[in-house]
Amino acid sequence: MKTFSIGGVHPCDSKISAGAAIENFPIPEVAYISMSQHLGAPAEPVVAAGDKVKTGQLIAKANGFISAPVHSSVSGTVKSIEMVKDLAGNLCKAVIIDVEGDEWMEGIDRSEDIVREIKLDQKEIIARIAECGIVGLGGATFPTNVKLSPPPGKKAEFLIINGAECEPYLTSDYRVMIEMPEQVLIGAAIMMKALGVTKGFVGIEENKPEAIRVLSGYSEKYPDIQIVPLKKKYPQGGEKQLIDAVVGRQVPSMGLPIDTGAVVQNVGTALAVYEAVQKNKPLFEGILTVTGECCPQQRNFKHRVGTPISKIIEAVGGVPEEAVKVISGGPMMGKAMCNIDAPTLKGSSSVLFLTEKQTKRKEEGNCIRCAKCVSVCPMGLEPYLLNKLGRAGRMDDLEANRVYDCIECGCCSFTCPAYIPLLDMIRLAKGQVMRIMRSRPKN
Ligand code: SF4
Ligand code: SF4
Numbered sequence: 314m315k316t317f318s319i320g321g322v323h324p325c326d327s328k329i330s331a332g333a334a335i336e337n338f339p340i341p342e343v344a345y346i347s348m349s350q351h352l353g354a355p356a357e358p359v360v361a362a363g364d365k366v367k368t369g370q371l372i373a374k375a376n377g378f379i380s381a382p383v384h385s386s387v388s389g390t391v392k393s394i395e396m397v398k399d400l401a402g403n404l405c406k407a408v409i410i411d412v413e414g415d416e417w418m419e420g421i422d423r424s425e426d427i428v429r430e431i432k433l434d435q436k437e438i439i440a441r442i443a444e445c446g447i448v449g450l451g452g453a454t455f456p457t458n459v460k461l462s463p464p465p466g467k468k469a470e471f472l473i474i475n476g477a478e479c480e481p482y483l484t485s486d487y488r489v490m491i492e493m494p495e496q497v498l499i500g501a502a503i504m505m506k507a508l509g510v511t512k513g514f515v516g517i518e519e520n521k522p523e524a525i526r527v528l529s530g531y532s533e534k535y536p537d538i539q540i541v542p543l544k545k546k547y548p549q550g551g552e553k554q555l556i557d558a559v560v561g562r563q564v565p566s567m568g569l570p571i572d573t574g575a576v577v578q579n580v581g582t583a584l585a586v587y588e589a590v591q592k593n594k595p596l597f598e599g600i601l602t603v604t605g606e607c608c609p610q611q612r613n614f615k616h617r618v619g620t621p622i623s624k625i626i627e628a629v630g631g632v633p634e635e636a637v638k639v640i641s642g643g644p645m646m647g648k649a650m651c652n653i654d655a656p657t658l659k660g661s662s663s664v665l666f667l668t669e670k671q672t673k674r675k676e677e678g679n680c681i682r683c684a685k686c687v688s689v690c691p692m693g694l695e696p697y698l699l700n701k702l703g704r705a706g707r708m709d710d711l712e713a714n715r716v717y718d719c720i721e722c723g724c725c726s727f728t729c730p731a732y733i734p735l736l737d738m739i740r741l742a743k744g745q746v747m748r749i750m751r752s753r754p755k756n
Contacts, residue, residue, distance in 0.1 A: 316544035330611035344619035345656035353379030369418035386597035386617035428591035445589035451579030470574030477550035480643025490524035500583030605666030636666035678731035686725035696725035703742030
């Protein structure tokens with residue numbers, strides 16, 4: 314079975330929420346809709362306090378090339394526009410809306426009917442995706458319309474849909490694949506039309522046999538899209554690893570996926586693209602897994618963007634007693650929340666509760682030069698060396714050893730028998746080196 318060629322680890326997948334069907338989470342009484350839900354500059358509000366808004370109405374316009382508009386996820390009255398704390402406790406601008414009913418914008422098709430015929434042309438598809446504020450839902454929240462418009466001189470050859478969901482615990486993509494398979498495939502077909510390519514792949518790890526079975530059932534209807542079962546290995550969902558696994562091409566150091574002819578989009582993004590293009594629905598809902606062994610309920614919720622995470626936690630009975638950390642995302646690459654009152658975003662993927670036993674770091678020992686970190690690094694780096702150079706502040710040597718190629722997957726820390734927090738140091742060093750590289754004058 315296919316997989317990527319260098320490194321990787323096998324953490325227990327802990328997909329204990331896989332059986333939890335997607336449920337609609339109740340609309341909150343007040344929605345806090347962040348202007349910073351995408352990579353790039355925050356969106357610029359186009360509404361003011363006192364304005365009435367409908368569900369799906371534009372409330373903020375994109376502010377620059379790599380930015381995305383934001384739409385209201387609720388109907389009601391704009392209470393204020395103010396700074397609110399995000400998950401990390403950083404302040405960001407948000408439109409706060411007192412919810413009244415749930416009146417949707419005219420023109421959004423709310424029926425369950427599947428719309429198969431793709432009527433829009435290439436340009437119209439990209440424009441619609443931009444207008445609807447679609448961003449990559451695999452973690453990066455990069456505006457999808459930009460990714461579907463390769464820069465001059467680059468040409469897409471195929472599309473890869475990322476159905477790997479290789480992070481332990483997360484199951485929202487899995488549920489989407491088995492509950493809305495045809496919508497995902499139509500979303501993929503729309504993006505293939507936008508890119509002008511005739512070949513598409515959906516890469517799915519072998520621990521999701523039901524998703525592989527269900528999607529493969531559409532092979533006659535969508536013959537240009539091939540379902541590719543993949544061996545379970547983390548971080549298979551990384552763009553570079555997925556391209557290697559599915560088509561055996563390697564993204565060069567400092568290069569982009571498009572250098573291999575590939576454009577990679579996540580399963581959730583494919584669904585959002587389907588809804589934008591075929592149903593005229595902007596991106597204002599998301600699917601989020603609530604999970605953890607200490608959590609009495611395993612759930613997958615469809616939430617309105619801007620719902621306070623504390624409301625979602627209340628719905629499963631509050632923060633479990635044994636939980637010492639609440640993580641947004643998976644345990645490998647997710648971030649610990651320091652503010653559970655923060656609102657959900659377009660890219661919110663999970664609320665994961667971890668116990669002390671699961672999070673306690675063991676005492677750091679000395680490097681025993683076992684090279685395990687080197688053998689698991691999917692980017693072919695030498696983590697023990699980067700750690701040493703980072704601690705010594707040797708920026709030139711860090712750059713020469715390609716610290717900028719680190720994808721922050723955490724495989725090195727996960728495997729180190731001396732419990733050295735390699736990723737923490739490498740991430741810091743990478744940030745410093747990238748700043749130096751960006752500040753250099755361009756020729
Ligand atoms: S895995 Fe840990 S102990 Fe082994 S070489 Fe790397 S840093 Fe050293
Ligand atoms: S975190 Fe960086 S250095 Fe460590 S294994 Fe992943 S890519 Fe390699």
